[in-house]
Amino acid sequence: MILLLRACLYIFAAALVLILLGLIADALYARRITRRAHAPDAPRGSAQPIRLNPAGSPALLLIHGFADGPSVFAQLAPAFAAAGLSVNALHLSGFGIPPPQMAGTTLADWRQDVDKEIQAIRAQNPARPLWLLGHSLGGALAFDAALRPENHIAGVVMLAPLIQVSRTRAPLLSPRQWFTIFDRLLLFTDTIESRLPKDLRNPTARNAYRTDKYIHRDLYRALFATIDAISPRAADWSGPLFMAVSPTDEIVDSAATKQFFDATQASRAQFYEQPDAGHVLPLDNGHPQLAQEIIRFILAPAAPPVSPR
Numbered sequence: 001m002i003l004l005l006r007a008c009l010y011i012f013a014a015a016l017v018l019i020l021l022g023l024i025a026d027a028l029y030a031r032r033i034t035r036r037a038h039a040p041d042a043p044r045g046s047a048q049p050i051r052l053n054p055a056g057s058p059a060l061l062l063i064h065g066f067a068d069g070p071s072v073f074a075q076l077a078p079a080f081a082a083a084g085l086s087v088n089a090l091h092l093s094g095f096g097i098p099p100p101q102m103a104g105t106t107l108a109d110w111r112q113d114v115d116k117e118i119q120a121i122r123a124q125n126p127a128r129p130l131w132l133l134g135h136s137l138g139g140a141l142a143f144d145a146a147l148r149p150e151n152h153i154a155g156v157v158m159l160a161p162l163i164q165v166s167r168t169r170a171p172l173l174s175p176r177q178w179f180t181i182f183d184r185l186l187l188f189t190d191t192i193e194s195r196l197p198k199d200l201r202n203p204t205a206r207n208a209y210r211t212d213k214y215i216h217r218d219l220y221r222a223l224f225a226t227i228d229a230i231s232p233r234a235a236d237w238s239g240p241l242f243m244a245v246s247p248t249d250e251i252v253d254s255a256a257t258k259q260f261f262d263a264t265q266a267s268r269a270q271f272y273e274q275p276d277a278g279h280v281l282p283l284d285n286g287h288p289q290l291a292q293e294i295i296r297f298i299l300a301p302a303a304p305p306v307s308p309r
Contacts (some may be wrong), residue, residue, distance in 0.1 A: 003042035021067035045069035045211045047096035051088055058129040058154060058298060059121050059246055063114060065136025066162070066223055067194060067212035068095050072135055078293035081142065085298070086128070090117045092138075094219050096214055099191040102216035107225040114145045122152075124137060129154035131298055135282055136252065137162045140226050147236050155268075157294055159281045162227060164256035169196070179220055191216055199250045199278035202285050208227050211285060234263035241266035242297045244274055244281055251279040270297055274276045 046069030050062070060080055062073045070089035080087045092113050095107030114132075121130055131154050134142030139161025146153040165175040173181075182192075191214050200206040209224035243261045245254045261271055272293055 007045045009119050019172060025082055026214070026228075036046070044213075045096045046071035047091045048277045049091050050074070050087065051089075052077055052081035052087040053084070054124065056081065056084050058131055059088070059125070060131045060133055060298070061114075061117055062087065062089035063119060063132065063134035063138030063142050064092060064095075065134075066219070067095060067215055068136070068138075068271050069211075071210075073082045074283070075287050076186065076267075076291050076294075077119040079288070080295065083295045083299070084297070086088040086121075088121060094222070095215075103190065103218055103223055105216070107229065110226070112224065113143065113292050114141055115148070115151065118151050118153075119143065129159065130237055133156045133159070133294070134161065135159040136279065137223060137226060140286045143227065143233075143237065144230050146239065147230075147233060153239065155242070155249075155298065156237065157242045157297070158257075159243075159244045160246060160252055160254075160279050160292075161243065161257055161260075161308050162223070162252050164227065166249060166251055166253045168250045176224055179224070182219060183221075190219070194230070197250060198280075199245075199246075200280045200284045201276055201278050202283070205280070205283045209280060231260075234260045235265050238265045238267055239259035240268040242270045242272065242294060244272040245275050246277045246279060246281060246284075249279045251285065268297075268300075 139158035
């Protein structure tokens with residue numbers, strides 16, 4: 001009995017030591033990340049919106065992805081404007097800023113950002129068709145906004161959309177499961193240093209590409225909330241849909257994206273593969289061809305209504 005009691009005490013003491021060491025490690029890591037995140041040269045995405053050809057038609061609203069900014073569309077936007085489209089690339093709340101300012105960002109904030117921009121574009125020309133184009137997280141937000149009837153969206157373009165996070169870099173458990181574990185265990189660490197690769201195959205584009213490296217945990221919570229919001233609603237969309245993927249995407253699960261595409265009820269649909277690109281389709285190899293495919297899809301004449309028999 002005494003031996004059993006001693007064993008229990010040893011186990012209890014060892015557990016306390018492990019907890020204490022974990023808290024110390026958490027506090028030290030939080031201090032280090034905070035120092036790095038506030039450095040003048042801390043990597044951050046762009047925050048400057050893009051607005052081209054305001055009198056063009058149709059209107060096209062571009063929505064960037066997670067930890068990114070409007071500059072991800074720097075190559076596509078001029079091509080769209082040259083084709084006669086009015087181009088607007090918004091900046092989503094919570095990105096391109098220091099981590100303390102990211103705190104509290106939710107899916108509701110991103111929805112408000114998108115809807116506010118839609119309303120502003122509508123105010124310029126209420127009769128003009130409005131399309132949404134989103135990359136990664138922006139693709140999910142574009143689909144989400146298109147499902148709100150009051151937005152009256154003419155069509156959706158989704159580039160490497162965030163339907164499911166890739167498990168390429170997540171051993172044993174899914175990325176969401178890993179995040180949930182760390183989210184519950186870490187007491188002092190509010191900011192996470194992103195280890196995601198710059199998934200571009202073009203070396204010049206990869207070297208120039210900048211995103212947020214230090215990200216508040218609230219943004220990850222909002223990201224998974226976005227996935228949950230659209231995942232069961234693929235069949236709710238019945239308008240035109242253009243979707244592009246990279247077969248070797250390391251950030252999102254392209255197979256899950258294709259399943260989502262197949263589950264929609266799109267009136268007109270095109271699934272396009274950009275085989276020589278990574279996740280960042282708008283900047284990577286093949287982006288000129290991608291731009292032309294999107295333009296053709298958007299400007300294609302609407303199919304005539306089917307006459308009743």
